[in-house]
Amino acid sequence: MTAQETVEHKYVYDFAEGNKDLKDLLGGKGANLAEMTNLGLPVPPGFTITTEACKAYLATGAEPAGLAEQIANHLASLERAMGRRLGDPDDPLLVSVRSGAKFSMPGMMETVLNVGLNDRSVVGLAAQAGGNERFAWDSYRRLIQMFGKTVCDVPGEEFEHALDEAKHARGTTDDLDLDAGDLRELVDAYKKIFSKHTGRDFPQEPREQLDLAVRAVFDSWNAERAVVYRRQERIPADLGTAVNVVAMVFGNLGADSGTGVAFTRDPASGAQGIYGDYLANAQGEDVVAGIRNTVPLQELERIDKKSYDELLDYMARLERHYRDLCDIEFTIERGKLWMLQTRVGKRTAAAAFVIAGQLVDEGLIDLDEALHRVNGAQLAQLMFPRFQLDHEFQPVATGIGASPGAAVGKVVFTSARAVELAAEGEAVILVRRETNPDDLNGMIAARGILTSRGGKTSHAAVVARGMGKTCVSGADELTIDVPKRRFMVAGQTVGEGDVVSIDGTTGKVYLGEVPVSPSEVVRYFEGEVDPEATDDALVKAVHRIMSYADASRRLAVRTNADTAADAARARRFGAEGIGLCRTEHMFLGDRRELVERLILARDPAERDEALAALLPLQRADFVEIFREMDGLPVTVRLIDPPLHEFLPPLEQLAVNVAVAQERGEDVAKEEALLAAVRRMHEENPMLGLRGVRLGLVIPGLFAMQVRAITEAAVECARQGIRSCPEIMVPLVGAVQELETVRAEAERIIAEVVGGSEVDVLIGTMIEVPRAALTAGQIAEAAEFFSFGTNDLTQMGWGFSRDDVEGAFFWRYLELGIFGISPFESIDADGIGRLVRIAAEEGRAARPGLKIGVCGEHGGDPDSVHFFHSVGLDYVSCSPFRVPVARLEAGRATVVTTGSDSR
Numbered sequence: 001m002t003a004q005e006t007v008e009h010k011y012v013y014d015f016a017e018g019n020k021d022l023k024d025l026l027g028g029k030g031a032n033l034a035e036m037t038n039l040g041l042p043v044p045p046g047f048t049i050t051t052e053a054c055k056a057y058l059a060t061g062a063e064p065a066g067l068a069e070q071i072a073n074h075l076a077s078l079e080r081a082m083g084r085r086l087g088d089p090d091d092p093l094l095v096s097v098r099s100g101a102k103f104s105m106p107g108m109m110e111t112v113l114n115v116g117l118n119d120r121s122v123v124g125l126a127a128q129a130g131g132n133e134r135f136a137w138d139s140y141r142r143l144i145q146m147f148g149k150t151v152c153d154v155p156g157e158e159f160e161h162a163l164d165e166a167k168h169a170r171g172t173t174d175d176l177d178l179d180a181g182d183l184r185e186l187v188d189a190y191k192k193i194f195s196k197h198t199g200r201d202f203p204q205e206p207r208e209q210l211d212l213a214v215r216a217v218f219d220s221w222n223a224e225r226a227v228v229y230r231r232q233e234r235i236p237a238d239l240g241t242a243v244n245v246v247a248m249v250f251g252n253l254g255a256d257s258g259t260g261v262a263f264t265r266d267p268a269s270g271a272q273g274i275y276g277d278y279l280a281n282a283q284g285e286d287v288v289a290g291i292r293n294t295v296p297l298q299e300l301e302r303i304d305k306k307s308y309d310e311l312l313d314y315m316a317r318l319e320r321h322y323r324d325l326c327d328i329e330f331t332i333e334r335g336k337l338w339m340l341q342t343r344v345g346k347r348t349a350a351a352a353f354v355i356a357g358q359l360v361d362e363g364l365i366d367l368d369e370a371l372h373r374v375n376g377a378q379l380a381q382l383m384f385p386r387f388q389l390d391h392e393f394q395p396v397a398t399g400i401g402a403s404p405g406a407a408v409g410k411v412v413f414t415s416a417r418a419v420e421l422a423a424e425g426e427a428v429i430l431v432r433r434e435t436n437p438d439d440l441n442g443m444i445a446a447r448g449i450l451t452s453r454g455g456k457t458s459h460a461a462v463v464a465r466g467m468g469k470t471c472v473s474g475a476d477e478l479t480i481d482v483p484k485r486r487f488m489v490a491g492q493t494v495g496e497g498d499v500v501s502i503d504g505t506t507g508k509v510y511l512g513e514v515p516v517s518p519s520e521v522v523r524y525f526e527g528e529v530d531p532e533a534t535d536d537a538l539v540k541a542v543h544r545i546m547s548y549a550d551a552s553r554r555l556a557v558r559t560n561a562d563t564a565a566d567a568a569r570a571r572r573f574g575a576e577g578i579g580l581c582r583t584e585h586m587f588l589g590d591r592r593e594l595v596e597r598l599i600l601a602r603d604p605a606e607r608d609e610a611l612a613a614l615l616p617l618q619r620a621d622f623v624e625i626f627r628e629m630d631g632l633p634v635t636v637r638l639i640d641p642p643l644h645e646f647l648p649p650l651e652q653l654a655v656n657v658a659v660a661q662e663r664g665e666d667v668a669k670e671e672a673l674l675a676a677v678r679r680m681h682e683e684n685p686m687l688g689l690r691g692v693r694l695g696l697v698i699p700g701l702f703a704m705q706v707r708a709i710t711e712a713a714v715e716c717a718r719q720g721i722r723s724c725p726e727i728m729v730p731l732v733g734a735v736q737e738l739e740t741v742r743a744e745a746e747r748i749i750a751e752v753v754g755g756s757e758v759d760v761l762i763g764t765m766i767e768v769p770r771a772a773l774t775a776g777q778i779a780e781a782a783e784f785f786s787f788g789t790n791d792l793t794q795m796g797w798g799f800s801r802d803d804v805e806g807a808f809f810w811r812y813l814e815l816g817i818f819g820i821s822p823f824e825s826i827d828a829d830g831i832g833r834l835v836r837i838a839a840e841e842g843r844a845a846r847p848g849l850k851i852g853v854c855g856e857h858g859g860d861p862d863s864v865h866f867f868h869s870v871g872l873d874y875v876s877c878s879p880f881r882v883p884v885a886r887l888e889a890g891r892a893t894v895v896t897t898g899s900d901s902r
Contacts, residue, residue: 011053012070014077015046020322025050027242029100032342039321041314041339045081046095046246047074051102054218054240068211075210075245082247087206091128092121094139094248097213099220101241104343108229109220109241110150112213113283114143114248118204135253137183138175142283144190144202147209151216154197162189176281210245217243234819249338251331252283256304259284262297262311262328264319267347270354270537274298274312276328284329284340307337318342323364324373325355349378350538357541367548368894374545375891376861376884380404382542383522383880384470387503388515395508396490399450399475402461404505406516407448407470410497413485415442417496422446429500431487433480434473435460440588443469448502450509452478452487454806470504474806478509525573525883546883549890550574555867556874557885558633560854562586564624570879574886577633577724578625579786579876580854583705584639586621587614587646595646600676604699611704618705622712626723633724635786635854635876637765638695638705640730642685647677686791686800691731691765695741702729706745710752710760717756726761728786733768735777742781765854766838767791775838779845786876787835789855789863793822796831823856826863836870852876861888868892 018026018034026034030048037043049071056064079085084093094116099109117125117140126136148154163175166186170177178186194202203209220226221241230237251259262276276297301308311330314337318326327345331338347355356370365373384405387393409427412418418430422445430446432439434453443449443463448470451460464471479488485496494500494511501514523529524539531543558579559570567578587595594613601607625634647653653674660667682688695702706727713723727745732738742762749760764781766772767788775785794801801823812818826832835853843849852874857863859877864885867875869892877885 009064009066010070011050011064011067012074013048013050014074015043015048018048023102024239025052025242027051027100027244028102028104028343029098029341030242030244033244033246035321036318036339036342039317041317042337043339044247044249045078046244047071047078048100049214049243049245051240051242054221054242055238057215057218058221058240063215071210071214071245078245078247086116086210087118087121088124089120090124092116092124092206094125095210096244096246096248097210097217098244098246099217099241100244101221101235102239103233103235104346105226105229105233105235108226109223110217112143112146112150112216114139115147115209115213116206117143118206120204121206129250129253132253133180134178134183135250137180137187138178138252139250141183141187141190143209144187144194147202147213148190148194148197150220151212152194152198154194158193158197159190162186162193165189214243214245217241231813231816231819237816246340249331249333249336249340250283251279251333252281253334254281256334257281257332258300258303259331260294260297260300260329262315262330263345264315264326264328265351265355265358267325267327267345267351270325270347270351270358270541272358278303284331304332304335307332307335310337314339320364323359323369325351349381352378353382353541353545354537357537357544360544367545368552370545371549371552371887371891371894374887376864376888379521379542379887380881380884381505382538383519383525383883384505385516385518386505387501387510388517393501393510393512393514396492396511397475397477397509399452399472399477399507399509400454400461401503401505401507402454402473403449403464403469403471405448405470406501406503406505406514407446408499408501408513408516409447411487411494411500412442412446412496413480413482415439415445418442418445429502431478431480431500432460433482435463440585448472448504450475450478450500450502452476452480464504470502472502472504472507472509475507475509526569527572546574546887549887551890552893553886553889554893555864555872555885555889556852557882557889558635558852558854558874558876559879559882560858560876561625561879563621564628566879567625567628570882571628571632573879573882575632575879575882576874577635578629579635579852579858579874580728581625581634581636582640583618583637584641584645586618587639591617592646596673598698598701599647599680600672607698608700611700615704615708618708619712619715622709622725623715626712626716626725627719627721629723631722631724633726635726635728635763635784635852636705636709637728637730638692638702640691640694642680642682642688642690642694645685647673647680650674650677650681653677684800686794686802692729692737692741693731695729696737702741703744703748706748707752710749710758713758713760714752714754714756717758723758725758726763726784728763728765728784730765730788731768731791732764732766732778733770735774735781738764738778738781761850763850766835767795767855769796769834772834772838776841776845779842779849782842782846782849784850784852785838785842786851787838787853787855787872789826789831789835789853789857790823792834792855793827793831796834797822797827825860826857826866828866832866832870835867839870839872859885864888865892 015034015037020031020035023031026048053067082093084091086093094114097112097115122136122140126133129135145159149156166182191202251257258280259282260278265272266275274297277294278297278300279294325345326342329341352374356373359365360370387406409429411431412428413431418428419441421428427447429448430442431450434451449460449464451473452475454473460471461473477489487494499513501510520539521542529539531539556576558577559575560580561567561570561578562582562585594610598610657667657670657674709725713725716723729741761783763784765788766785839851851872853867854876858875859881875885
């Protein structure tokens with residue numbers, strides 16, 4: 001057998017054999033127990049069964065060969081170290097069996113304490129504890145309860161019911177009031193419960209208890225709650241868990257014993273100090289379970305100053321060693337302090353930024369590591385207002401948190417009503433079954449959007465995120481009756497004008513007004529808070545880390561903006577240009593009639609008349625945007641969606657015409673409109689007449705837009721405003737399409753520019769798979785590429801993003817087919833490969849080709865890292881996600897050597 005084969009089959013490690021860098025093999029808990037042992041801290045002796053053993057067990061359903069013997073050998077070493085033997089009737093060794101995956105999964109997997117107790121050794125344990133029979137029988141009942149529930153699936157509530165009956169008989173509500181006799185009777189009751197549900201007596205053989213507990217921990221890796229947690233936290237499913245077998249130390253031996261948890265800094269705010277809880281005369285699980293009220297950790301100084309001082313010393317040593325906030329579990333056994341666990345502690349988003357800055361100041365980490373310690377998801381949390389919730393507020397429905405934030409307002413059911421009330425100064429929540437482009441004005445006017453259908457990539461969600469509006473989508477508990485202007489939920493009727501509160505982070509819906517706290521971080525990005533003058537530790541930390549991220553990043557960050565107001569806000573948030581200006585949004589509202597005239601034109605003269613009316617409006621739009629982005633690039637996408645989106649729905653229009661005809665009304669105009677809608681009707685409009693196809697079929701449409709863009713640039717130049725327009729042709733699939741549009745565009749640009757110093761680039765959006773695969777050809781006619789990853793994902797997967805999320809994505813996520821929706825985070829293996837191919841072949845054909853991305857993925861943290869690795873020049877995202885993209889672009893450049901930021 002080779003040395004490598006020997007290592008591969010070593011399934012058990014003593015604590016002294018490991019270290020904190022072996023988390024893949026020993027799990028986080030085992031690696032950290034080993035590290036504390038090596039540091040000389042008082043850790044109870046023990047050993048770790050590796051994640052490799054777990055994976056082998058889960059793959060075959062049986063323990064791998066050699067594991068049982070290795071456990072026996074390490075158990076014998078543990079018995080020698082403790083001077084006791086597992087199950088010894090006179091002086092028993094007891095052990096705990098605890099899970100420990102690579103990444104912290106608090107409470108998701110199993111633990112069994114007091115393994116080794118039986119009907120004989122419980123007497124020896126009492127003698128070992130100086131005749132403390134109460135302690136011994138309390139430990140035995142805990143073992144049966146935890147073992148029964150964890151290992152044998154005995155309903156936990158039956159044990160709880162028996163415990164409540166025992167306390168009731170004693171006339172108390174406190175476990176500590178039960179004496180040894182009460183607990184002995186409780187053990188008998190627990191045994192009966194165990195036998196009833198398992199068909200066997202509680203196992204008396206200690207090694208059998210140990211082996212079954214180890215298997216239960218292995219099995220808990222695939223328990224439902226663990227699976228759900230891994231999906232939520234994006235923890236790989238194939239890691240497995242280690243199992244830690246540790247000599248028991250007891251915090252339930254009396255008033256001089258206890259257990260607690262401690263944090264080296266406040267995990268909520270990041271403030272330095274002493275934080276934690278202590279519970280006297282208790283085992284560790286009691287603190288987690290909350291069966292008795294703990295006292296603040298500072299109280300330990302009064303209760304046991306020696307242990308308190310030792311604990312503070314160990315906390316300081318661990319924080320310096322790990323260079324981070326540490327979460328510590330400890331037990332005091334008759335005045336002796338034992339360290340049971342440490343890990344890099346979970347923290348709020350605010351604490352993450354504050355602590356990272358503090359550790360830089362203390363010289364424990366550098367700014368590269370500080371940048372690694374925070375992430376865009378945390379920054380996004382800090383940018384949205386939050387509800388101040390208490391017990392008075394209970395949600396009546398829960399949907400999908402589609403766009404974060406806290407919004408309160410009066411319910412309205414139509415876009416027009418939202419606009420009307422908002423103009424009167426009212427805060428409103430627009431409630432719809434689902435939104436569509438006609439609702440845009442109402443969405444702009446509303447504080448938040450609530451829909452009963454849709455998901456995170458529905459129209460409501462995408463538009464809301466782009467505007468920084470709070471949105472809850474897919475709240476299917478709501479029954480919405482638009483004609484009657486009301487919705488029903490939880491047996492209550494909510495009418496127009498009633499106040500609701502929606503949480504776009506959690507997806508929860510509340511009736512009435514929930515108090516809201518504004519975000520100081522947004523005020524900082526808006527320039528309302530001076531980071532040098534403020535006393536706000538969070539703002540200072542965010543400013544410092546963002547400044548370093550900006551100095552470090554290679555990727556530029558642009559914004560998706562269609563109005564001057566959005567452009568101005570994005571620039572305040574740090575955008576370096578506009579990567580996507582959607583011109584179709586400029587055709588809504590009052591201009592809709594002009595589009596209808598364009599569609600219904602009976603001859604070229606009528607069509608030209610409609611285009612001529614649209615030209616000055618478009619030109620004015622671009623002048624405003626160029627003015628706000630003075631000197632920064634603005635990528636303008638020529639009109640993209642199918643024209644039917646600007647017309648009434650076919651079914652509704654047909655009904656209206658039929659009703660009008662029945663009444664004898666003049667319906668000539670409506671009939672012409674109906675005919676046009678029927679003529680343009682498509683079974684799948686997103687794959688039909690849109691984008692470049694529309695520009696080639698409707699003469700003069702793209703020409704009008706190119707002229708408006710160029711004239712706006714020339715006008716700005718006259719005013720001393722520098723513009724950098726980039727005209728983007730959408731939905732190109734063949735170079736010939738782009739060549740045709742470009743030829744006409746260049747003619748118009750040359751005509752308009754004349755002698756002005758205006759430079760207009762012409763490029764294309766890569767959103768059709770064929771365009772990605774023929775990028776070398778297309779680059780010959782394009783001065784830049786911008787990946788439209790929304791459509792590229794849709795077409796690459798064959799998904800209709802408007803339909804599939806609610807239809808089956810939930811099932812794909814549940815089955816693990818998706819770790820996350822491919823519309824939320826780039827599918828690096830599939831769609832990402834198309835991006836990589838197009839970037840490489842495009843630049844091979846045209847060196848120096850400017851390449852960016854403007855889909856929703858441009859603001860997704862993981863996607864930003866992918867785009868950095870591919871070598872794109874910039875990402876573009878909604879204004880509110882610009883700071884997130886800036887941060888992640890900086891993080892993508894640093895070499896990460898510290899703790900995982902998960």
